[in-house]
Structures are given as structure tokens and as C-alpha cells.
Amino acid sequence: MNSVYSSWSSIFIAHIKRDILTNSRSLIDLISIVGFMILIIILFPLGLGPIQEKLNIVSNAVIWVGLILAIMPSLEKLLQKDFENGWLDQIATSPIPLEIIMLSKGISYWLIMLIPLIITSPIFAIFLDMDLKNIPWLVISISSGSLAISLIGLSGSALILGARRGNILLPILIIPLMTPILIFGVGVNEAIKINASPYGNLFLLLALTLVYLVISPFISALLVRIAIGR
Amino acid sequence: MLYLKDLTIQRGNKIVFSNFNAVIRSGSTTLIKGKNGSGKSTLLRAIAGFTPLEGGVIKQNKNDIFKNNEEWVKNLIFLDTKNGLSKDLTVAENLNAWLTIKGWSSNKEVIKMALKSVSMEKYADLYISQCSEGLKKRAALSRLYLSFSNNVDFWILDEPTNELDTSSLVLFKKLVFKFLKQNGTIILASHDPTIIEKKV
DSSP: OOOOBOOHHHHHHHHHHHHHHHHHHOTHHHHHHHHHHHHHHHHHHHHHOSOHHHHHHHHHHHHHHHHHHHHHHHHHHHHHHHHHTTHHHHHHTSSSOHHHHHHHHHHHHIIIIIHHHHHHHHHHHHHTTOOGGGHHHHHHHHHHHHHHHHHHHHHHHHHTTTOTTHHHHHHHHHHHHHHHHHHHHHHHHHHHHTTOOSHHHHHHHHHHHHHHHHHHHHHHHHHHHHHHHO | OEEEEEEEEEETTEEEEEEEEEEEOTTOEEEEOOOTTSSHHHHHHHHTTOSOOSEEEEEETTEETTTTHHHHHHTEEEEOTTTTOOTTSBHHHHHHHHHHHTTBOOOHHHHHHHHHHTTOGGGTTSBGGGSOHHHHHHHHHHHHHGGGGTTOOEEEEESTTTTOOHHHHHHHHHHHHHHHHTTOEEEEEOSOGGGGOSOO
């Protein structure tokens, strides 16, 4: 018998490709995220009234809060489908650590669901009357912060596997964990508005993202093991 | 050899097994029979290393399978009633994804041969969402063929023949006897006692 085992990195990349392929076949989650975001961007100025300055003050926060709320329904399904169809059992029989596969899940979710929001965020910013000089910083802060949001969402999704009413539990459990990301993410652009340096907030945001890159795969793998062991 | 020693398994507040002992020889088929809800699947999931033990130990030769999980899972194929197939992928794409997470080399020829072993080659490009339950089961069973080139020693199968028609059952049995000839070990749960009869 002759066996050829692939390296961890090739399995990691292959699993990201598998998730991208799976999600590309059913775009409803992505459409709902972008659609929800567009609704927030349209409704918020209507609710705020006709004074343009008000919109400029809150535009940055609206995009960040909109992003966090828009992805909630899709986070619930991040691992649920694979749990229900038995794919998580098959992953557990892979020779590479479950933590590596969980990291690939977090990154593939970010690539599929959040990159489109990052790309469209300048358009949302223009609709919300954000100063043009702030837009590159918005893109930079969302790019780094959204990866942390994906990884927190991954752990949350693992926590509610097999739980009844998980869709209600999930936002309550993970939004508090996303609060520091929101504060430092919004802080980057608020610093620019008052002509201060944005780097302090940006570095803290990147540091948090790195922390979640390290801890989230371990927490998620532990929770998945508990779920498939039930 | 696989040793199940003093196993105690709990699900929720219910103890499913208490001080369960068994020895499973290499190159044998072990059929687990029992009523619905008697814990057949739980036992299989424990042997696969998924369900933690409240007490006891499972050893492959001298190695505790929970402590040497990485080595243990390399040697086994686990299939249960959920099949582990994504409905958004085709039969061939599912098999390819499974091959890659097992760390085994994958190419069109390997996938074609595996699907041919369960007479699924003409359904390779069919989405799982379009497959009947029987076709889904055959797509899942095609993984067994890949044991022969990838040093697999154990098959752990939960109700593998559910939804299979007579001709598919014959193909499944051919795979079983080929695996046994190579000294493979099969542990399966089924309500069908004829599953391990040697008539093919």
C-alpha cells in the first residue's frame, strides 16, 4: 500500500477552496448581508432628519454597527450546515489538527462574506456623506477589524452547535466580545476627524485581531469537539 | 487489535454503557446489533474518538486512541447516517474535498475509480441536493474504495446499507470482502444481520 499525505498548508488551502465553492453555489447569505447593509445605509439618514452635519458625525459608527448586525444571521449558519450534514465528523477524522481547519473556516468566512462588504464600504461611506479623506482609513480599519469579527463569530457559531434557539443566543453571546473591535475601529476615523494620529487605535485593532487569530481556532475546535461528542 | 476496556459512556444524564468490554481482532467484522436508542451509534462514535468516555479506555494495540487521536484517525474511515456530504457540491466535488481533508492525493482518475466501485461514475457531476437518498449513500460509500491505496485499517460504519438497493448492496459487500482480504477491520452497526454474509 502506498499513501501520499498532503502537508497541513495544502489541506488548509484546499479546505478554504471547498468552503468558497460551497458558498458560491448558494449566494443567499451574501445577498442578505449586502442587502441588510444597504437597508441600514438607506434608512439611517431618513431617520436622522435633514441636517447634513448630523450624518457626517455618525456615518463612521453607522457603517461599523451595520456591518456587525448584517453578518449575524449568516454567522449562525457558519458551522451549522456542516454539523447537520456530518462534514464536521469527517473533518474530525482528518490527520491535521481541528484547530487548523477551524482557522481555515474563519478565514474563508472572511473572504466570502466580509471582503464584499469591505469593497463596497467606500460607496456606503459616500452615501453617508463621509469626508473623502476618511474613506481610505475606513477601509483599512474595517479590513483588519472584520477578520477579528469573523473569528469571534466562528467561536460563537461553534458554541451554539446543536443548541435550540441558537439564532437568538448568538448575538447576545458574541456582540459584547465585538465591542472592543467596534470602539477601536470607529476610533481610527474619529482620530482623523480631529486631526490626531489614527495609529494608536489602528495598532490596538490589529493587536486584537492577532489575539483572536491565535485563540479563536482553539476555542472553536474545543467547542466543535464537544458538539460532535454529544 | 482493538481493546475496549471497562467502557462507561454517558449521554446527558443517562449512562448508555457501564463497564463494557470487548476485543476486536484485526481482519474481522464486528456487527453491533440492538434496539433503536440502545446506544449503537454512541458506541461507534466513541470508538471513532468523537464521544468522550466517562470511564475505561480504548486501545489500538497499546495506544490509547484518545491520547493518540491524530494517528488513530489516519487509520480509519467513519461513515454514519449523515453521510458528510454538502448539498451544494457535486458527487465528485464532495469526494475530492473529503480526499483533501484526509490528506490523500486526489485526481480525476482516483475519483473516477472510487465512484465506479459503487456504480456512481455517471452521477459524478450531479449535485447532492439532486440525488436520491440511495445515491447519497452510494456517494458516501465510494470513500471506502480509497482505503485500498491509503493504509486504512479500520472502517466504522453506522447503518451503511440503509437506502441501498439490491445491486448496490452487492457492490458494498464486494468492497467489504476486499477490505477483509487485506486484513482490514470493520465495526458496523446495522439492523440487517445479512450484511456480513459471504454471498456476493
